[in-house]
Amino acid sequence: MRLLYVVSSIPAFLGMGYLIFFIRRLLTEVLNIRVSNFVTLLIVAVAFALSVPAIDFFRVWAVGYYYFIAACLVFDIISLFIKNDFFKKAVHTGLISVIAVALLIGYGYWNMNHIVKTNFNVSTNKNVKLDILQISDLHLGQSINPQQLEGYVKKMNQLHKDYVCLT
Numbered sequence: 001m002r003l004l005y006v007v008s009s010i011p012a013f014l015g016m017g018y019l020i021f022f023i024r025r026l027l028t029e030v031l032n033i034r035v036s037n038f039v040t041l042l043i044v045a046v047a048f049a050l051s052v053p054a055i056d057f058f059r060v061w062a063v064g065y066y067y068f069i070a071a072c073l074v075f076d077i078i079s080l081f082i083k084n085d086f087f088k089k090a091v092h093t094g095l096i097s098v099i100a101v102a103l104l105i106g107y108g109y110w111n112m113n114h115i116v117k118t119n120f121n122v123s124t125n126k127n128v129k130l131d132i133l134q135i136s137d138l139h140l141g142q143s144i145n146p147q148q149l150e151g152y153v154k155k156m157n158q159l160h161k162d163y164v165c166l167t
Contacts, residue, residue: 005055005056008055008056008057009055011054011066012051012052012054012055012062012065013051015051015054015065015066015069016047016048016050016051017047018069018072018073019046019047019050019051019069020043020044020047022072022094023043023046023047024040024043025092026092026093026094027039027043029092030089030092030093050065051065053065054066063105064101064105067101067104067105068094068097068098068101071096071097071100071101072091072094072097075091075096075097075100076091078091079091079092112139112143112144115135115152130162130163131161131162131163132161132162132163132164132165133156133159133161133163133164133165134164134165134166134167135152135156135164135165135166135167136166136167138166
């Protein structure tokens, strides 16, 4: 487990480097604030505070953090080829990235709370007829809590299947 934290700290601190660049650019280019040594130290502290929780890949914070970093990088690259000043300012403030990440996470949240029922018929040469229910991608503790799982289990039990698989 310790090795996982060592390995996952690498992208978190690479992201921290990008956040330092991003915040510094936001202050200097967009808000026209002179960045002194003290302000640079504050920027590093803020970037560090935002990056450390992202070391744990299995937390919601890490998802938002890496999506934001990736969106910023993608939009930064796109802004190199687009001359529109409004677009560049929206990229440099992070506004486009925040909107893109909010839409992506919002869609994921909506999708997580709207269960899709899919029926499959599997045939075999054996003379067996089973009715199996499978629920997957629960992410217990991350996406759903034990009370929500209990509600799902009650609904599944009402279906009276031969087997129930949680994967």
